[in-house]
Amino acid sequence: MSDEIDINITQASSSELQSIRALDDATFIQIDRWADNIWTGMLTTEESSVLVASSLSASVAPSTASNGISTTVCPSTAAPILGFIAFERGGKIMKLGVAPTARRQGIGHALLNAALQVFHKGKFRKFALAVSLHVEPTNAPALQLYTAHGFEKDAVVDNYYGPGRPAWRLLLEK
Numbered sequence: 001m002s003d004e005i006d007i008n009i010t011q012a013s014s015s016e017l018q019s020i021r022a023l024d025d026a027t028f029i030q031i032d033r034w035a036d037n038i039w040t041g042m043l044t045t046e047e048s049s050v051l052v053a054s055s056l057s058a059s060v061a062p063s064t065a066s067n068g069i070s071t072t073v074c075p076s077t078a079a080p081i082l083g084f085i086a087f088e089r090g091g092k093i094m095k096l097g098v099a100p101t102a103r104r105q106g107i108g109h110a111l112l113n114a115a116l117q118v119f120h121k122g123k124f125r126k127f128a129l130a131v132s133l134h135v136e137p138t139n140a141p142a143l144q145l146y147t148a149h150g151f152e153k154d155a156v157v158d159n160y161y162g163p164g165r166p167a168w169r170l171l172l173e174k
Helices: 014-027 036-044 107-121 140-148
Strands: 007-011 048-055 061-064 070-073 083-088 092-098 130-135 152-157 167-173
Touching: 007 107, 014 036, 014 048, 014 083, 014 092, 036 048, 048 107, 083 107, 092 107, 107 140, 130 140, 140 167
Parallel strands: 092 130
Antiparallel strands: 007 048, 048 083, 061 070, 083 092, 130 167, 152 167
């Protein structure tokens, strides 16, 4: 990683849907982007959670979120969303994205740490026996991030991302 920045991790709200969608569009190729209804479901159900990262350079106040993560609350207009992580209570990380201009600054690590904290100590702790995710075998930065956090390759899933696009399934035992 190059220069790390101070990062603010908060629980995403439905009011941030358009900012999250814009970041999803900037981060993923067309076929891998989520529609509004998928994001809305992730943001509004008890079965899932979305965390967002922004810079702490704006004025912030300390808080403890209902999921047990000690965070800071940043006014939605104070700092742009630099990254997000979406996950389900059963232990599945669905999507992690960091703005292309904000990569290699510790944002992915901070988001992954926050999500793992929810699985191990937060509201999803009783549901997740292991944490899993899928990643394209050619996505070396993502593989490096996940293996640095203890994830191990479990299986290759053919056509996971579409015809001819396999994925590695990675697992982190609790």
